[in-house]
Amino acid sequence: MISYIKGYFGAVLGLLLITFTSFASESIDQQVQTLLNEPAAIASGKQSYGIYCAACHAKDLSGAVGFNLKDSVWLHGDSASDVFNNISNGFSQAGMPGFGAMLNEQQRKEIVAFIFSKREGLANVEYEIYQPSQYPNYSFSDLDRATPAKQGRADNNLVNFELAETKEYAIVVTADLYAPKDKASMLFAKPGPFSQFEVLIDGEPVKMQGGWDRFWPLKKGFQKLVFKMMLPEAPYHELTQTNPDLRVMTPDEAINFFPVSTKAESIINQLEHNIIADKTVLVQRKKIAELPAYSISVGFPKKINYAFNTKNCSLVGLWKGDFLNVGPNVIGRGKSSSLPIGNWVFKSPQVLGTNDEALCAFNKYQTGEQPKFYFSLNSVELSLTTLKATSTSLTFEYQVINPNGKKSLNIQLPALESGQLTVLANGQNINPKAIDLTQVKAFTVTVSGV
Numbered sequence: 001m002i003s004y005i006k007g008y009f010g011a012v013l014g015l016l017l018i019t020f021t022s023f024a025s026e027s028i029d030q031q032v033q034t035l036l037n038e039p040a041a042i043a044s045g046k047q048s049y050g051i052y053c054a055a056c057h058a059k060d061l062s063g064a065v066g067f068n069l070k071d072s073v074w075l076h077g078d079s080a081s082d083v084f085n086n087i088s089n090g091f092s093q094a095g096m097p098g099f100g101a102m103l104n105e106q107q108r109k110e111i112v113a114f115i116f117s118k119r120e121g122l123a124n125v126e127y128e129i130y131q132p133s134q135y136p137n138y139s140f141s142d143l144d145r146a147t148p149a150k151q152g153r154a155d156n157n158l159v160n161f162e163l164a165e166t167k168e169y170a171i172v173v174t175a176d177l178y179a180p181k182d183k184a185s186m187l188f189a190k191p192g193p194f195s196q197f198e199v200l201i202d203g204e205p206v207k208m209q210g211g212w213d214r215f216w217p218l219k220k221g222f223q224k225l226v227f228k229m230m231l232p233e234a235p236y237h238e239l240t241q242t243n244p245d246l247r248v249m250t251p252d253e254a255i256n257f258f259p260v261s262t263k264a265e266s267i268i269n270q271l272e273h274n275i276i277a278d279k280t281v282l283v284q285r286k287k288i289a290e291l292p293a294y295s296i297s298v299g300f301p302k303k304i305n306y307a308f309n310t311k312n313c314s315l316v317g318l319w320k321g322d323f324l325n326v327g328p329n330v331i332g333r334g335k336s337s338s339l340p341i342g343n344w345v346f347k348s349p350q351v352l353g354t355n356d357e358a359l360c361a362f363n364k365y366q367t368g369e370q371p372k373f374y375f376s377l378n379s380v381e382l383s384l385t386t387l388k389a390t391s392t393s394l395t396f397e398y399q400v401i402n403p404n405g406k407k408s409l410n411i412q413l414p415a416l417e418s419g420q421l422t423v424l425a426n427g428q429n430i431n432p433k434a435i436d437l438t439q440v441k442a443f444t445v446t447v448s449g450v
Ligand code: HEC
Pocket: 049, 052, 053, 054, 055, 056, 057, 065, 066, 067, 069, 073, 074, 075, 076, 077, 083, 086, 087, 091, 094, 095, 096, 097, 099, 111
């Protein structure tokens, strides 16, 4: 019996040793790949990221003092082991501490897995270039039989279609494409007339849509992209765009996710226009991405911003950060939304007010150091302004201008991503769902600890 137990233990020990050695010999890249399939590991990485990294790289990884960690531009290497080593060692000259001593190996790997789970953009971009003599019929099937005149890997994970050596060519680009996981997106091209295209996603041809501008719907998350472009025969290639603007956007073209070509990158960089409320209060009446139409945004130099919506007479968003990226609106296309820069405290469909547009009658607003909105909610005439803004709190004041015979008012509060809400009248906490208008002429709502 004893020997049986011993033998059993021996076997278990042996097994443990084998698993241990095989685990230890697995590379960081493989281990992170495994963690990417474990929701608990990603959740734990997200939590550590929030505590140790978000202050410099932003909660949504879009970058602040530290670089953007979800796009395809990696200055210090884009493999899991590169990122792991960069987190461990830090960049002391640039102001990023090393986390090798503070976080254990598992925590650092989980952070890498979380960052990779949010990845957007291209990776492993390879191209093949063909000359017109290789495709006499100007058909993509000619390319399948030809040997490329030139091939290589693209720098910076961006496709550069501008060839110094030739103006007439066909190109086949293959890449790993990480589309947003939670939003629909499309590959968008602005090539001018006459060029031919073929797009394959995970090996399947995708039907082209659009007219002058063309687009191809993408899947969510990771996919393999093949993008083929054949310029028209001479002399028509003179009329077309040899370096097309190729990028990934929302289907309504409101938000750019990332550039695919060098041309798109330079256009997007040129168009980016940040409006930052660093000295005075700014009011912008523009379509804001992620918020409903008819939202007016107010930016405070104290770095808290809010948006008031004139359709439901309610606050539909509150965010900390540098206010607005106005995008291509500045050159008058008027099509693209402004992006709020910073981290949300809450956003629509969460509201402070009501989601019932039938209850709302918007009147007017006043700009200046203390922007003020005038409106009625369920016939109760109100004004709304802010009393006090610090870097972590904001107090809104509602004044009842005319109750119009109503005895009470119901204000819906949002669920916050961070911080607390306090509703006060005459220094007392009150129930926002039943504000007694026979007693209350003004009340405040304070969002604090954000
Ligand atoms: C105090 C600010 C700060 C903190 C905190 C911080 N970083 Fe950084 N991080 C930076 C700066 C600045 C850079 C740019 C380094 C440079 O200029 O080369 C950077 C660069 C990086 C890079 C290299 C990006 C590239 O393009 O190759 C990675 C990866 C990174 N940080 C991850 C993290 C992670 C993960 C955490 C949390 C564990 C973190 N950082 C915490 C400031 C910070």
